[in-house]
Amino acid sequence: MKVYISVDMEGISGVATYDQIIRGGSGYPRAQALMTAETNAAVEGAFEGGATEVLVNDSHGTMNNLLHEDLDPRARVIFGTPTAFCMAEGLTSDFDVAFYIGYHAPAGVEGLLAHSFSGLFTSFKLNGEIASEASINALFAATRGVPVGLVTGDDVICDIAEREFPGVLTVPVKVAHGFQAANSLSPTFARAAIRKSARAAVQGVEKTRLLPVPDRLRLEIGFQNPLAAELLEAVPGVSRVSNMVIAREVETTEDLLGMVGTTYELAAVAAKTMFLRESLR
Known part of the structure; x- marks a missing residue:
């Protein structure tokens, strides 16, 4: 076991x-x-x-x-x-x-x-629903x-x-x-x-039972500033939903977690860049 x-x-x-x-x-x-x-x-x-x-x-x-x-x-x-x-x-x-x-x-x-x-x-949804x-x-x-x-x-x-x-x-x-x-x-x-x-x-x-895995996996993530969305828009398959929200549809849960990790890292880069811009004013 x-x-x-x-x-x-x-x-x-x-x-x-x-x-x-x-x-x-x-x-x-x-x-x-x-x-x-x-x-x-x-x-x-x-x-x-x-x-x-x-x-x-x-x-x-x-x-x-x-x-x-x-x-x-x-x-x-x-x-x-x-x-x-x-x-x-x-x-x-x-x-x-x-x-x-x-x-x-x-x-x-x-x-x-x-x-x-x-x-x-600021938001995190899978197939249109809030996801934990x-x-x-x-x-x-x-x-x-x-x-x-x-x-x-x-x-x-x-x-x-x-x-x-x-x-x-x-x-x-x-x-x-x-x-x-x-x-x-x-x-x-x-x-x-x-x-x-x-x-x-x-x-x-x-x-216990396995959680049913949907055929469609559409991830939608919102950010605190538009720079993060701009950076993520360069990732293949990503679309810009609004000024600060991006979305991407993936085929597997491996790709889903990979997208989460990529988004996490680029959002951090965007936050640091915005901080530096503000500190130089």
């Missing part, structure tokens, strides 16, 4: 503010410790449930956030960026189930630190034959997972009280709940 774990930071209990999720922020070291501890809870639960192998993908920001020396030594870890498949890097058809730990509300809805893949994206990171990654997992068995994070993403992912277990560790405010479980209680649910997800993996 092989378990794949993608772990983000915004959906970790005790995390709610920008200074916690950005490297260099005063709260970031504490958030790293909280993220590592919840990852361990998922790993421990997976092994208790019968897992023989666990792979963890560090899926937040620079993707080098977990404190490796404090991680459960039975798990292997993928970290660093960029990678071909971003938050789904390392997920292959060899795995039996995927866990999404510390996930969060998507761009376009009210929720704690809500965004989809980048804070530079969990949803996109679950589509990729489905093409590998891997169901999503567990999602933990804020109340918004857990509600989405329960609606979209057949047979999934969820652990809502906090409720959004604003973009940077939350009512959170204590980290100790959250870890116990995650460990229990991870064990149950492995033992009940036969109850």
Whole structure:
């Protein structure tokens, strides 16, 4: 029984503010410790449930956030960026189930630190509907034959997972009280709940089902400034929907994640360029 774990930071209990999720922020070291501890809870639960192998993908920001020396030594870890498949890097058809730990509300809805893949994206839609990171990654997992068995994070993403992912277990560790405010479980209680649910997800993996993959995959992304849209317009297949929104239709989930990664990088270039222009005025 092989378990794949993608772990983000915004959906970790005790995390709610920008200074916690950005490297260099005063709260970031504490958030790293909280993220590592919840990852361990998922790993421990997976092994208790019968897992023989666990792979963890560090899926937040620079993707080098977990404190490796404090991680459960039975798990292997993928970290660093960029990678071909971003938050789904390392997920292959060899795995039996995927866990999404510390996930969060998507761009376009009210929720704690809500965004989809980048804070530079103001909107993120697939086939005309608001899409979460969990949803996109679950589509990729489905093409590998891997169901999503567990999602933990804020109340918004857990509600989405329960609606979209057949047979999934969820652990809502906090409720959004604003973009940077939350009512959170204590980290100790959250870890116990995650460990229990991870064990149950492995033992009940036969109850999960793959997320249906649509024949059509049309990605639409909005930006904070028009330069990002201008840069992306040079990518083959990209069309300009409006001044600050681009769209592209792709054939596979591999191309979908590849487009997400390309868009992320070019949006960052655009943001830096705009900052330099303003600083030179």
